[in-house]
Amino acid sequence: MNYTEPQLRTINVIRYVTPLREGGSLPAIAEGDDEFLYVLKFRGAGQGVKALIAELIGGEIARLLGLRVPELVFATLDPAFGRSEADEEIQDLLKFSVGLNLALHYLQGAITYDPVVTTLDAKTASQIVWLDCLLTNVDRTPRNTNMLVWHKELWLIDHGASLYFHHSWYNWDEQAIRPFMPVKDHVLLPQASMLDEVDTEFCSILTDERILAIVNLIPDEWLTDDSENGTPAERRDVYYRFLTTRVEASENFLKEAQYARAILI
Template identity: 85%
Template sequence: MNYTEPQLRTINVIRYVTPLREGGSLPAIAEGDDEFLYVLKFRGAGQGVKALIAELIGGEIARLLGLKVPELVFANLDAAFGRSEADEEIQDLLKFSVGLNLALHYLSGAITFDPAVTALDAKLASQIVWLDCLLTNVDRTPRNTNMLMWHKELWLIDHGAALYFHHSWHNWEEQAKRPFMQVKDHVLLHRATMLDEVDTEFKAILTPERIKAIVNLIPDDWLTDESGNGTPDERRNVYTQFLVTRIASSAVFVTEAQNARSLV
């Protein structure tokens, strides 16, 4: 696989099109100054910038592994948007999201992946299950698959619920080595029969240098809050070391996934 250092473009949001009222974070379809439509994820929503960090890291790791993810971009939001919005809830969301947000290229016409309609091959299913075990992504269930079918191809979206260790920062070294117990609820677990093969392939791709390059994309102001838990560089280092440790300990989550699949 040819490797290119990850980079994200930055766009300016010029038009708020419509809210997407799925879930509690109220993402929206918005237009950028490049004339493309995006699904805009707001820093002022629910879990704040931590959801954006998880989205960025999860999406770019998935892309590095060869899985299809809509292009991620940084999205600047001007204060003027909040002043012109009639809906008070959305107005507050826009007001608290002024500055740098994250957006995914909008896949017009895409439909939600339905496992009853589309059967994925075992290799792809195993790749996605392995990825979600690495990221501790709890949000790929039959109730909400967070996958889309677009032009007859499967695309992964919404990794904002991943990396839940960063909501507390406590014992992250220990958490990095834990199995991912929630894999039992994964929508693709029953198809994931090639986890050992995928484990070998993906560990060869996800070198510490490549993980660090992805983590280094996180903007400084997403890594600064009132808690005082480290500088931006120190926090980036924690994300990098968490992922590097988890990859090195992948046998733990692979075994847990295999045991859970045997009970499906």
């Protein structure tokens, strides 16, 4: 696999198109100054910048591993943006999201992945299950697959519920080596029969250097919450050590996934 160090473009949001109300954090379709449409994730919503950090890390790790993820971009929201918005809830959201947000390229015409309609091959299913165990992503269930089919190809979206250790920072080092118990509810677990092969392949790709390059994408302004201890560099280092430790201890979540699958089938 050819490796290119990750880089994200920065766009300015020039038009709020429509809210996507199926999400609790009120993401929206918005237009950037490059004339493309994006699904905009707001720093002022729900879990705040931590959801954006999880989205950034999860999406770029998935991309590094060869899975399809819409392009991620940093999206700047001007203080004047949204003043004419009539909906007070949306107006508040825009006001608290001034500055740097995150957006995904909008896959126009994409449809939600339905496991009844589309069956994935064992290798792809195993790759996605392994990824979500690594990221502790609780949000890829039959109820909410967070996958789209676009031009007959599968795309992964919405990793904001990943890395839930960072909502408390408590015992992050212990959490890094724990099995991922929610894997039993993963929508693709029944097809994931190649987890051993994927584990070998993905652990070789996810070197310390490549993980560090992804973690270094996190902007300082997303790591300066006064309610948290530590400098941006120190908090960025926790993400790095959590992920590298989790890769080294992948056998723990691998065995749990295999055990859960054996019970399921």
